[in-house]
Amino acid sequence: MPRTIVAANWKMHKTAADTTAFLDVLLAELEQTPPHVDVMIAPPFTALAAASARLAGSRVLLGAQTMHWELEGPYTGEISAPMLEEFGVTWVILGHSERRAACGETDRTVNLRLHAALAQHLLPVVAVGETAAERAAGAAGERVVQQTRAALDGIPNESLQRIALAYEPVWAIGTGNNCDPDEADRMMHLIRNAVPGLQETPILYGGSMKAANVADYTAKPNINGGLIGGASLDPRGFADLIRRA
Numbered sequence: 001m002p003r004t005i006v007a008a009n010w011k012m013h014k015t016a017a018d019t020t021a022f023l024d025v026l027l028a029e030l031e032q033t034p035p036h037v038d039v040m041i042a043p044p045f046t047a048l049a050a051a052s053a054r055l056a057g058s059r060v061l062l063g064a065q066t067m068h069w070e071l072e073g074p075y076t077g078e079i080s081a082p083m084l085e086e087f088g089v090t091w092v093i094l095g096h097s098e099r100r101a102a103c104g105e106t107d108r109t110v111n112l113r114l115h116a117a118l119a120q121h122l123l124p125v126v127a128v129g130e131t132a133a134e135r136a137a138g139a140a141g142e143r144v145v146q147q148t149r150a151a152l153d154g155i156p157n158e159s160l161q162r163i164a165l166a167y168e169p170v171w172a173i174g175t176g177n178n179c180d181p182d183e184a185d186r187m188m189h190l191i192r193n194a195v196p197g198l199q200e201t202p203i204l205y206g207g208s209m210k211a212a213n214v215a216d217y218t219a220k221p222n223i224n225g226g227l228i229g230g231a232s233l234d235p236r237g238f239a240d241l242i243r244r245a
């Protein structure tokens with residue numbers, strides 16, 4: 001069984017000061033919580049230093065929301081793996097649909113980022129998911145299998161244990177319209193079988209997950225946790241979600 005992971009993707013939310021205040025509450029809440037899940041928080045780059053300082057010695061892991069595949073170079077506004085690792089980042093989200101749609105990430109550059117993250121000993125969470133139009137056209141399964149295969153192209157079998165995948169249907173993100181857990185499990189079964197060797201790889205669900213529905217997902221055989229946006233922004237609500245996962 002892959003381990004359970006609950007990961008917060010804060011997107012463009014929270015300053016450094018907000019981050020410290022959030023973590024003060026979250027860490028106090030988690031002291032009473034048995035460590036049955038791995039917890040990861042991905043704040044904006046500008047809050048990594050504050051998060052890293054507050055998380056030192058805690059069980060909460062620090063992630064970033066994306067990274068470039070080169071180590072350095074003429075890439076204005078981009079950030080590389082060594083720059084993230086300097087702040088204690090151990091996880092990185094790759095291929096989020098918002099970055100695919102608005103920031104030019106493609107199947108090919110997600111693959112480049114994944115190779116680079118693994119080479120730099122970061123633990124990647126690779127996000128895939130179909131749009132509403134792809135689902136309406138009956139192409140949802142085909143789309144996520146294709147995205148998964150493209151992302152994992154050339155990744156050696158032994159590295160698949162160091163990766164997590166996330167199924168995030170684009171139409172479910174930030175809409176309150178979460179994917180039915182049985183349907184998410186069916187899609188995640190397709191993802192798990194997209195290439196050989198993913199049986200022990202955690203696959204997270206993302207898309208309007210909250211404390212009230214998280215257990216409906218983690219009860220399913222192919223769902224090993226969540227990648228949470230909106231419901232990760234309040235520390236007490238997020239702690240409640242973690243306890244129910």
Ligand code: 13P
Nearest residue numbers: 009173174207208229230
């Ligand atoms: P919401 O939880 O706000 O739907 O966002 C999900 C997501 O995009 C996490 O990466």
